[in-house]
Amino acid sequence: AVRPTSETIIGPLIKRYIQSHRDLPKLTNQWNSVVRWEMRSRLFLRSREFWWQEGHTFHASAREAMDEVALILGYYRSIAEDWLAIPVLTGKKSPAETFPGAVYTLTLEGLMRDSLALQTGTSHYFGQNFARAYDISFSNRENERELCYSTSWGISTRLVGALVMAHGDDSGIIVPPKVAPIQVIVVPIFRDDEGRAKVERFIESWAPELKAAGIRHRVDWRDERPGDKYAHWELKGVPLRLNVGGRDADAGQVEMVDRLTRQKASVPVSGIGARLRTELDTFQKKLFERAQKFQRDNTFELETLDEVVAHFRERGGFVWAHWCGESDDEARIKTEAGGVTIRTVDESTSGKCLVCGKPAKYRVSLAKAY
Structure with missing residues (x-):
């Protein structure tokens, strides 16, 4: 089937296999191609059709599903850092960047050698939203019907593009030994x-x-x-x-x-x-350390939107700042800073919002991205 992702295929199918709490958790994984109607395709980064791995899991409790989301993100981080030698930031997406229908999305963000960020993997927690849409329910231990808690997560051939751009030079690519076909x-x-x-x-x-x-x-x-x-x-x-x-x-x-x-x-x-x-x-170790140094040398702390705008006029990289959580302020960042977006969101107990100056709820990383 031609689709951008497989939730609408998995839902009607998986409900046939879930009746009781004894059937949970139900963990599925598949390798397949998907289609995205990209206006300006870019090899390995934004293709109209690409191969990826996607998982969909169903659980009896919210805690178990959230643990699964974090577990998978940890696996993805290991692939990026331990195997591909690409250091990444991890964190939640802002509400505007969260996968549609998800309660929250966890993301990996790498920094390429042109100082643009690249999202290299995501893991989504749906709560009961997805199960409610497809009536995926089970009999709990009290013999009452309850909706499942679900997740989905995926990485794609975009990681090939990340490897090329994170490590390449004017002579070609540099392949980490752990994944090199010829070492x-x-x-x-x-x-x-x-x-x-x-x-x-x-x-x-x-x-x-x-x-x-x-x-x-x-x-x-x-x-x-x-x-x-x-x-x-x-x-x-x-x-x-x-x-x-x-x-x-x-x-x-x-x-x-x-x-x-x-x-x-x-x-x-x-x-x-x-x-x-x-x-x-x-x-392998030196390649990772070189990429780490590049990320450190291109990561900055700024306090105001004016500083952010001035920074991204001249250079790229990651910028850490504080944000109050208001969507209007997030939109202003993207508009005034020329396409800069919030890449990760962490809880914060200090600082002032870079846009409005109100007490901040979050510490965020900002970047221009692919």
Whole structure:
């Protein structure tokens, strides 16, 4: 079915499987494509059709459903930070940005290297709103009919775009080792058949160590110049490159090049599997730390709407400020600051609203976003 999301499909179906509190919780997950009528599509970020994962769960209590919403957001944060090396802000969406029909929405917000924010995942708590619309009810422990409490949550191929924009440079993308299809590329260097045979025997002597260490690797035997191969694999973002020539074979070592820093190092082939595993772990950590530093360097604290407007005329990033919670003031932020929106909302007990100066209820992050 062509749809932007699957609540209207899940509702009529799931009610057939829920009769008693013993049937709960009911947890569903699916991988599928959805369609959004985007006026200006942007590859991986705002496509008219894209693949995603969406979950829909149904519970006997509000507390259990809210715990599920928080649990899933934690999983999504782990994917972004631990696997993709993208630091994210987490928090609630403002009422204006909350998913239609939800009581509240939790979100992940990453900062790309062009200083624009990108929503990378959401988790929604519907209370009983969704169940009421589709009459999804159960017999509770007192044998009374009660509406379910439900959630939905999803991440999509937008994460691919986030990875490209969070880590890429002028030479191409940089792929975190944990998700890189190829973690190590080996580039043989030789001039003639005799040189090739020598380098090939040398590589075959230690390549099994990489496989034993669980390292995803490939040897590039294509009939291309070494420099062209270097550029090709830098473009694809392979974390580590091993250059191997005849002299390296004689010395029992390889030249390792780090895609992140471009630094070169001579690495003995004795124990190379363990050494490269350590190098990949270090690469993953440094990539995350670089992204963290970029986020810190582009995060600011401001107090008034005038300051926010002036800031976003010159630069991007995240801006923390205080907000009273009034929708009119939120609308003014977007209008006067040229499309700046509230990305996350946290409870606050201090500060004054950046728009009206009244006591603030919330501390919010602001940004221009995709």
